[in-house]
Each structure stands twice: as C-alpha cells, then as structure tokens.
Amino acid sequence: MTQSKNKKLNAWVKKCAELCKPDKIVWIDGSEKQKHQLEKEACKAGEIIELNQKQMPGCFYHRTALNDVARTEKLTLICTSKKRDAGPTNHWMLPKDAYAKARAIFKGSMKGHTMYVIPFSMGPVGSPFSKIGVELTDSIYVVLNMLIMTRAGQEVLDVLGKDGEFTKCLHGKADLDIDKRWIMHFPEDNTIWSVGSGYGGNVLLGKKCLSLRIGSYLAAKENWMAEHMLIMGIEDPYGNIEYIAAAFPSACGKTNLAMLVPPDGLKAKGYRIWTVGDDIAWMKMDVDGRLWAVNPENGFFGVAPGTNSKTNPNAVASVKKNSIFTNVLLKKDGTVWWEGGDGDIPEEGTDWKGNAWRPGMLDEEGKMVHGAHPNARFTAPLKQCPTVSNRVNQPHGVPISAIIFGGRRARLAPLVFESLNWQHGVYVGATMASERTAAQYGKQGEIRRDPMAMLPFCGYNMGDYFKHWLKMGKKMKQAPKIFHVNWFKQDKDGNFIWPGFGDNLRVLEWVIARCKGKGKAKKTPIGYVPTADALDLTGLDIDPKTMQQLLHVDKKEWKKELENIGEFFKKFGKDLPKEIKEEYNALQRRIEQ
Ligand code: GTP
Ligand code: SPV
Ligand code: MN
Numbered sequence: 001m002t003q004s005k006n007k008k009l010n011a012w013v014k015k016c017a018e019l020c021k022p023d024k025i026v027w028i029d030g031s032e033k034q035k036h037q038l039e040k041e042a043c044k045a046g047e048i049i050e051l052n053q054k055q056m057p058g059c060f061y062h063r064t065a066l067n068d069v070a071r072t073e074k075l076t077l078i079c080t081s082k083k084r085d086a087g088p089t090n091h092w093m094l095p096k097d098a099y100a101k102a103r104a105i106f107k108g109s110m111k112g113h114t115m116y117v118i119p120f121s122m123g124p125v126g127s128p129f130s131k132i133g134v135e136l137t138d139s140i141y142v143v144l145n146m147l148i149m150t151r152a153g154q155e156v157l158d159v160l161g162k163d164g165e166f167t168k169c170l171h172g173k174a175d176l177d178i179d180k181r182w183i184m185h186f187p188e189d190n191t192i193w194s195v196g197s198g199y200g201g202n203v204l205l206g207k208k209c210l211s212l213r214i215g216s217y218l219a220a221k222e223n224w225m226a227e228h229m230l231i232m233g234i235e236d237p238y239g240n241i242e243y244i245a246a247a248f249p250s251a252c253g254k255t256n257l258a259m260l261v262p263p264d265g266l267k268a269k270g271y272r273i274w275t276v277g278d279d280i281a282w283m284k285m286d287v288d289g290r291l292w293a294v295n296p297e298n299g300f301f302g303v304a305p306g307t308n309s310k311t312n313p314n315a316v317a318s319v320k321k322n323s324i325f326t327n328v329l330l331k332k333d334g335t336v337w338w339e340g341g342d343g344d345i346p347e348e349g350t351d352w353k354g355n356a357w358r359p360g361m362l363d364e365e366g367k368m369v370h371g372a373h374p375n376a377r378f379t380a381p382l383k384q385c386p387t388v389s390n391r392v393n394q395p396h397g398v399p400i401s402a403i404i405f406g407g408r409r410a411r412l413a414p415l416v417f418e419s420l421n422w423q424h425g426v427y428v429g430a431t432m433a434s435e436r437t438a439a440q441y442g443k444q445g446e447i448r449r450d451p452m453a454m455l456p457f458c459g460y461n462m463g464d465y466f467k468h469w470l471k472m473g474k475k476m477k478q479a480p481k482i483f484h485v486n487w488f489k490q491d492k493d494g495n496f497i498w499p500g501f502g503d504n505l506r507v508l509e510w511v512i513a514r515c516k517g518k519g520k521a522k523k524t525p526i527g528y529v530p531t532a533d534a535l536d537l538t539g540l541d542i543d544p545k546t547m548q549q550l551l552h553v554d555k556k557e558w559k560k561e562l563e564n565i566g567e568f569f570k571k572f573g574k575d576l577p578k579e580i581k582e583e584y585n586a587l588q589r590r591i592e593q
Contacts, residue, residue, distance in 0.1 A: 004157045006164060009134060013117055016136050016170055021108045022115035028143060030153015042140035052334030058322035061330055062141050063354055064198050065176045069327060070375045071201040071440050073456050076183040087461030088571040098184045102193045109174040113138040119157045120150035122211050122296035126159050127395030129282050129294045135169040135205050142171060142203050145324060148299040148379050150206045167214055169205035173198055185209060187217040187459050200301050200377055211280045211296045213459035220460060220468045228453040229281040230258040231293050233274035233389055234508055242512050245281045245293055246404035247453040250439030253487060254278050255302040256501060259314035259387055263502040265539020274389035276398055283400060289477025294397035304328050304376040306340035311501050317386050324379040327352040329371030338372035352376060374438035401515045406485040407434030412557050413486035415498055415550040416507045418514050418528040422473035425482025427583035430466050431565045449568045463575025470579050481515050489550055497546050506535050524553040525590035555591050562588055
C-alpha cells in the first residue's frame, strides 16, 4: 500500500514528508505480519527489547529518554487565533507562531528514518461516536503502541473513503531535546503537532491529544462530551447492569476502579464488574434522553507501580501477553518488575534508566533508587482484560446512570457525597482538587484544582466548558446523578484510612442505590452523605470512629476551601458561568447557616 484513496490525506502526507524528509514512507495496514516485521526492526535498532517470550509472549520493553517520563504540561499548547478561546487554564500560542516554531524543529528531522502513516479510529470503526485520525511518526514504539491503543490500519482507510474528515497528527522524535519539545493543538485546523518527545501521553496522539483536547473542542461544537473518565458496568445478581463513568485526575485510580474485584464480604451478593474503559469516555445524549458512552480507546496505558495480584488482578492478567512495558525494571531472565509488583523483590536487574540495580540502593542524596519510574506504564489490549465488557465494540455504547468525580485529598473531602442536582454536580466537578502525582512534571503532593480531571486536557476555554456541561444537563430527560468520592483520606501519620480498591464497591453500591431512589443519606451543606449504617461493611474490619471520620463534613475546613476556590475562580473573570457563581454562593450560605 503506498497511498490512500483520500486525496486530502495523500496531499498532507506528502507535505509532511517534504518538511521532515524521511528516507521512506510506510503505511500501517494493521496486519499481524507487518506488526511482527516492525517488532523485529525495532529490536534490531534497540528501540525496544524483546522480553522472555516463554513467560511473556508478544511482550516488549522500552525505555524513554531520562528527561521524558511524563506529560509536559508547560510545553502543551492550545493554538487558537484568539487567546480567549484557549482560556485561562491552557498554555496558548498563536497558530502561525506555533507552526513556525515547530516547523523549524521538524525540518529534515526524519532524515535516515522511516515515516510511518497510521490511520486510526477512536471508537469502534464506523460508529457514529467515532473519529478518525492519521498519525505520522518516525517511532516504531509509537506505531506498536497505537496498534494496541486504537483500532488502526486498512479498515480505517476504508471507512475514511475518498473524502472523509480526519485529525492530522504529526509526531517526530527529533532530538528528544526538552528545549525543542512541543505538544501543539490546533483545534481550528483539526491538527496536532508533537515533536521532541517519546513519552506516551505526548506521542500517542489518539489518546489525550485527540480524544480529549481536540475531542472536547469538537464535543462542544457537536453537542457531546469528551471526558477523562473510566466507564464500568456493575451487574447485580439478577443480571441488571448499571453503568457509571468516573473522572479522577491522572494516577488517581481510574484503571483500578474500572477493573475492580468485589471484596470477599460482598461476594455473597453476586456482583460482577464489567470494564468498558479506564481513561476516556465519549458521551452523547440518545433519543431516550439519557447519556450514552463509548470508550474511544482499544487498550490500556496504565500505571505499573503498585499494580499486583492483590490490588488489581485484572490488570495483571491483561498484561500477560502482547503488551509493552515502559520504564519498568528489566530482570536478568527477561521478565519485568516494578515497585509494588508481584513476586519477591528481584536481587538485581537493570533499572528504568538502564543502570545496574539492586534493592536498597541509594543515590548521592541518600534516597532510594527505584527500579521502575513511578510513572512507568504498561500498554495492553483491552480485550485481554478478564472483565472486559461485551459492549466495548457496540457502536451504540452504554447508558450512564451516575457520574463520579474524585481526587486525592488527605483531608476535607468525605469518602462519598451526592450532589443536590445536575447544576450543583457541575459545580462539584468544577471545584475538584487533587494532590499532584508522578503522571505530570511538577511538585508532587501539592494540591491543585483540576476541574472534572480535565485541567490538562480541556482543548478550549474552561469557562465555556463549564457552560457546555450545564447545557448538556438541561437537554437530558434523565441526566445521570453526580457524585464525589475520595479514596485517599489519611490519618495524622499519613496512612490511608479507607482500604480502597475492591472495597470501593461498597461505595458504588450506595451510589447505584441512590440512583434508584434508595440508599440512606443525610443532607449536609455539601450534599447527601451516607448515614452511618448506609454502606454495607460486611467482612470489613473498620472501626466506627474511622467510618465517622471518613464521612465527616467539617464546616470550618470547607469554609477554608471556599476561599481557595474563590481564588481559583478569579482566573476565569467574566467567563465563569453565573450558575457556578450561584452554586458557590449557595454553598457558602449553607456552610454559614
Ligand atoms: P492515569 O492512567 O494516569 O489516568 O491514572 P489512573 O487514574 O488510571 O490511576 P490508577 O488506577 O493507575 O492508579 C494510580 C495509583 O493509585 C496506583 O498507585 C494505585 O495503586 C493507586 N490507587 C488506585 N486506587 C486506589 C484506592 O482505592 N486506594 C488507594 N489508596 N490507592 C489507590
Ligand atoms: C494520564 O496522565 O492521565 C494518563 C497517561 O492516562 S498519559 O497517556 O501520559 O496521559
Ligand atoms: Mn489518564
């Protein structure tokens, strides 16, 4: 295959090749044969390492550059003709300046390399939800990841046809120089340019760049929603499945919740969990007036550290074969390990930096040397998850009963509360905050406001994004109920006081009950909180005092929180919707009562 039937696509590929000057252009057809050929080539070039094929068939290992291990938000730009349209929470550049800056870096950067053309579909191929993108890249690692994370190849070109629309995604490694690294979005041109990075979120352009930044921009125009949310189904013993969507910031538990295993104490109830997606939800109102969702992705790009057979057995099963491991510890026997992983701590290995590693090693500052980077990731096919929903390929998606927001808060936010109505729920999402994690560069642990977990991913003015949420709620006949959870409350010594993981089902059970008009709750200034006896704690050894602490709403602390929120809202000036201000004032009144 040398070209497509789509003239616009062919012309654009030609133009990019003239800029980047690759030796060769290869179109990705999605075949196993081509994939194996690329794996071989990448192994030969040292771009990836073949893992122990007996124990981990089809698995490969990759190390990024040392300065390229997480998303770089400072270098991520929304380039619109008006600065106002990017809004106060995005880094902005004039498209003409951005193109010029990146063009200089792309120029001739693929000399001696091959440029791969990856046609991909976000969402089931041909579904009314789906969008087509084409990524050009000089990285086989990117190609292999895209083949897992998206539906890619000839079938997508067939759907694209002669004159279909697609997002133009150009990626080049260039020198992997942090001073020449940019992740640029041009929503007005349906274009993404990423240069100088080899890290997942920066380079797998179907993921955060298309599905969220360009996606959210398109969603506002076309009346749907593109959200940083997991999607899961909870099946009761009678076979009824309720689907929920949950937005938590990066590295705050989406993958884990989406693959939840019911705790022993609730086993007798016979719940089953179905995983639809672990990171992104595209949602649309259907003719029934409800919100329906698809997962635009076809794989998981999950945090490795902390993943083990106890915390997330379904993730462990998902990565047994055909998976890529990035920045984890490479063991002598050609298998991998990470901090908080299964098995004994290996006696030796090669760490994510490529250095010889032994447990307990200290660096020059006396700090423990990690075998795996805290943001080390696995890439695994969605279909390998034992709990994968049989509806992931349904063009129609699944109906959403509840939307859940959450973050990492050592204090303040109770284990769970329900918002008073959609508008209040949007306020709850807009005022989300979380402690910073290793998924992005910056000071770890610092609290930052992260509305709807979309702060780094909203492709337009966030004030307009809040308005869009409010508008969607008004349209729906049966809008999902909106909740807020916090699995991460701590005691004075910094220990988590809620067991989390599988036990989170106890909270979801209450959430679903509330959606059906059941479930005991008491009204507090911030919303409905479960009464002391409302959660089923069967088989859980937790003392009532801790539960009280978990469900406590401290008016004094919430008053302080309001001040912080007020500061944050100032950023938006007149772009903050009046409904959000109303909710702020109403909450203030309820707290002061
Ligand atoms: P991204 O892929 O970055 O969007 O992250 P994510 O939201 O999918 O987060 P993930 O599920 O990978 O979890 C990140 C970290 O949070 C891991 O270290 C988990 O072990 C930890 N974690 C997840 N769920 C819980 C929980 O219920 N309680 C506690 N204490 N930790 C959790
Ligand atoms: C996140 O950071 O939210 C991720 C990983 O899911 S990345 O692909 O890097 O965005
Ligand atoms: Mn994510």
